[in-house]
Amino acid sequence: MMNMIQVTEENLDEFRDLIPEDIAENLSRQPYHCIALEAGDSDPSAALVWEFKYLNDVTKPTLSRLSWLHARDNEAGSDIFSEYGAIVKEVETRKSLVLMPEDDAAGVTDVLRDVGFDLKKAEGENLIVTVGMLSELDIIKKGKVPDYLSPLESLMARSFRRGLMNCIFHTKREKLEDLSCLPMEWFEPELSCSVQMDDKITGMLLVHKCSSGRLRVEFMSATGPDAKKDLLHMVRFSILQAVSNYPEDTEVIIPRRDESSRKLAGYFFPDRKGVSCVFGERTESE
Incomplete structure (x- = not known):
């Protein structure tokens, strides 16, 4: 039985x-x-x-x-x-x-x-690329990361939680079911980052390192007055950190949960298809 x-x-x-x-x-x-x-x-x-x-x-x-x-x-x-x-x-x-x-x-x-x-x-x-492919993107060859963008490792746990809840409240993007409950430790501190303006976090890009060593984007949202620019600044920061710290063959999973994430993925990788x-x-x- x-x-x-x-x-x-x-x-x-x-x-x-x-x-x-x-x-x-x-x-x-x-x-x-x-x-x-x-x-x-x-x-x-x-x-x-x-x-x-x-x-x-x-x-x-x-x-x-x-x-x-x-x-x-x-x-x-x-x-x-x-x-x-x-x-x-x-x-x-x-x-x-x-x-x-x-x-x-x-x-x-x-x-x-x-x-x-x-x-x-x-x-x-899911769109799957490699760190090597990220290193070839034009976004990392121009512009610089602004001072108001900080790596996750520089945040205190309380600031992280408050900032995450603010981003979740204001975003219209599809998100993980349990995003608000995930501990700060779930996200890679050197790859994840936040936008902080006037002591308020208005944007976050959060990356998780899977047990297999793959990297997966878990959340990406900016809600400030220059949200589109902030989003690109966070993407540039995270890519530069990945290129500096991970082998070229490391796989990166980019979920396309909604129209916004599909457009962004299509902008960077127009010829790349999702997993069959x-x-x-x-x-x-x-």
């Missing part, structure tokens, strides 16, 4: 072989959840990781976004989705979405179709 196990930080070591490290590290974050199935002393037969979106937003229906699925076979896949379905219905989840790189989804597309996902190929939201993905959805409740 299969037993369902909630995978958390406390027991994650038992399941690291099943979950990629950059996904596993997210299990320390509130919106992310993981369950696994195992029988007795045998190896787990399935594991599923997902993120709840808009769970605490009364203006939007709750969604669940799957980020990883391991299933030994179709039966194991069916069993874990039975457990998953019961969990997401408890919080009245409207839909489940999946957007996985094709390589990650290659062995589980049959399982996803069997449990009700309508799948198709799509371009992913498998996209699908299924209805959980009406």
Whole structure:
């Protein structure tokens, strides 16, 4: 008989072989959840990781976004989705979405179709470049970083939190579900930066170093009177720091969560496409 196990930080070591490290590290974050199935002393037969979106937003229906699925076979896949379905219905989840790189989804597309996902190929939201590619951008060859821009490592924790909340409150950009809860330590202090005017932080660019060594842009927003210029100043600062401190082959993930980030990514990398993905959805409740 299969037993369902909630995978958390406390027991994650038992399941690291099943979950990629950059996904596993997210299990320390509130919106992310993981369950696994195992029988007795045998190896787990399935594991599923997902993120709840808009769970605490009364203006939007709750969604669940799957980020990883391991299933030994179709039966194991069916069993874990039975457990998953019961969990997401408890919080009245409207839909489940999946957007996985094709390589990650290659062995589980049959399982996803069997449990009700309508799948198709799509371009992913993440643009992946390298530090070497960043070093060739014109933005770092002209202009200078203004004095009112500071690296994250120069901020006190209280100033960081106050500044982050101010930027979140004023931005219209799509952002991480738990951005306001992430600790300052989640972000790379020498790559992340802020714009401070009249003792008030009006812009932030925050970068996270993943467990694999990849760099990922987590948040980028400027809300002051010269917001567009400030945004470019922060981008220049972060790129210069990355070029100075990381090998050329270090991968940089640039999420394109909304129209603004898609336009900015397209401006710097007009010929670069997002990762080829498998996209699908299924209805959980009406």
